Amino acid sequence: MRHSRLIEALLFASEAPLSPADLARVDDGLDEEQVEALVAELKQEYDDAERAFTVFEIAGGYQILTRPEYAPVLERYDTVPLSSRLSTAALETLAIIAYRQPVGRAEVEDIRGVGAGGVLKTLLERDLVEVVGRGEGLGRPLLYGTTRYFLEHFGFRSLEELPRSDELAVILAQKQPEPDAT
Amino acid sequence: MTNGLDVPPGTDPLLVDLDQFHGPLDLLLHLIRKQDIDIFDIPIARITQQFLDVIGEMGRLELERAGEFIEMAATLVRIKAQMLFPRRDDEESDDPRADLVRRLLEYEHFREVARALERAERDRLRFHPKGFVEARPRPSLADAPLETEWDELWEAVLALAERLDEPEPSYQVQGRLVRIDEKIEQVLRMLSEQQRVEFAALVAPWGTRMHAVMSLLACLELAKRSTLRLRQASPFAPLWLYRREEEPDAA
Numbered sequence: 347m348r349h350s351r352l353i354e355a356l357l358f359a360s361e362a363p364l365s366p367a368d369l370a371r372v373d374d375g376l377d378e379e380q381v382e383a384l385v386a387e388l389k390q391e392y393d394d395a396e397r398a399f400t401v402f403e404i405a406g407g408y409q410i411l412t413r414p415e416y417a418p419v420l421e422r423y424d425t426v427p428l429s430s431r432l433s434t435a436a437l438e439t440l441a442i443i444a445y446r447q448p449v450g451r452a453e454v455e456d457i458r459g460v461g462a463g464g465v466l467k468t469l470l471e472r473d474l475v476e477v478v479g480r481g482e483g484l485g486r487p488l489l490y491g492t493t494r495y496f497l498e499h500f501g502f503r504s505l506e507e508l509p510r511s512d513e514l515a516v517i518l519a520q521k522q523p524e525p526d527a528t
Numbered sequence: 529m530t531n532g533l534d535v536p537p538g539t540d541p542l543l544v545d546l547d548q549f550h551g552p553l554d555l556l557l558h559l560i561r562k563q564d565i566d567i568f569d570i571p572i573a574r575i576t577q578q579f580l581d582v583i584g585e586m587g588r589l590e591l592e593r594a595g596e597f598i599e600m601a602a603t604l605v606r607i608k609a610q611m612l613f614p615r616r617d618d619e620e621s622d623d624p625r626a627d628l629v630r631r632l633l634e635y636e637h638f639r640e641v642a643r644a645l646e647r648a649e650r651d652r653l654r655f656h657p658k659g660f661v662e663a664r665p666r667p668s669l670a671d672a673p674l675e676t677e678w679d680e681l682w683e684a685v686l687a688l689a690e691r692l693d694e695p696e697p698s699y700q701v702q703g704r705l706v707r708i709d710e711k712i713e714q715v716l717r718m719l720s721e722q723q724r725v726e727f728a729a730l731v732a733p734w735g736t737r738m739h740a741v742m743s744l745l746a747c748l749e750l751a752k753r754s755t756l757r758l759r760q761a762s763p764f765a766p767l768w769l770y771r772r773e774e775e776p777d778a779a
Contacts (some may be wrong), residue, residue, distance in 0.1 A: 441644075445641065459635065510640070
């Protein structure tokens, strides 16, 4: 069997992203570099044939996903629409954890100015954050960090893809001259 | 998803619904940004008054949330008081507002990150993995109509009994007489734990024809008493025993 077909079979059968290391395990003669070349080849093949899906790089791995233009069609079949969208409180808390990790609950609460217990519980349950250790100081507080699934949920390749401060400054600058609502 | 800043046009920026805000910093930022106030030179007296006016309306807020807003109000009042003390010019770093400004900017930064995350999430949800469209639910065996003839049932049991006989254990111990009421008890016990039991699983622990036959007799006796229901999808298919709930239709 050709290596590219083995890779294709794995990517097709998986519901989560597979890392180059995961994929290389399919055959002893494969290393991660070859896997990356084969995946690129496969992606090219799908792109050339204008398939409805292709290989995307996500959370440090590869996953076959449908192209965004098919989303409206597929969403008609969605039995639980919007179930996976996060609340503003959850997004703000995640933003703080993503940038400040490892970070304790007290710091999260201090930055947002509101209690974080309930939101943290939800984020833990949804596997978006995890306990990564304990801090120094009183009561050795739990420290939180983001998970691999966090990257998957937002479609990031790695934490490097988080919006950077200078990009945000641009957003802020653009927002300033917003006309007053009165 | 709005974040409190999108007050419909034509309304007073100070007329706000507190439920829109994700905490006192969010509300404070709203007041400052909507009035184009320089965040590094906040008119504390004015903002404090506006802040107090807004939370004065919030009688219906639950205690925990109210506490967070009241704590901020106290901070604002304290800063306002400190501003009244004369300051020397060389004490610029001692601006009582400095810490609040730092917190506001920090919170605003993360609020922007949160919005960027929300956009990323929205974009990401346009790419669908396998399994997004759910598989059609399979009809459950319990709903399938009974189409088995008694002959087929017997045949299946005999075939099973024959199979059980083949790997005769090399050591033969004198078998003890198997009693039907013992088997009935065993079937009832298993059915009290599970909704259904496969006949093969019922006889598996005992590899002799005697046990298989007595088990079958026990099942037939229980079926006659309407305590259980026997089902087989097709000839030679696994035979299932179902616990029979109180219902009139016969198996």
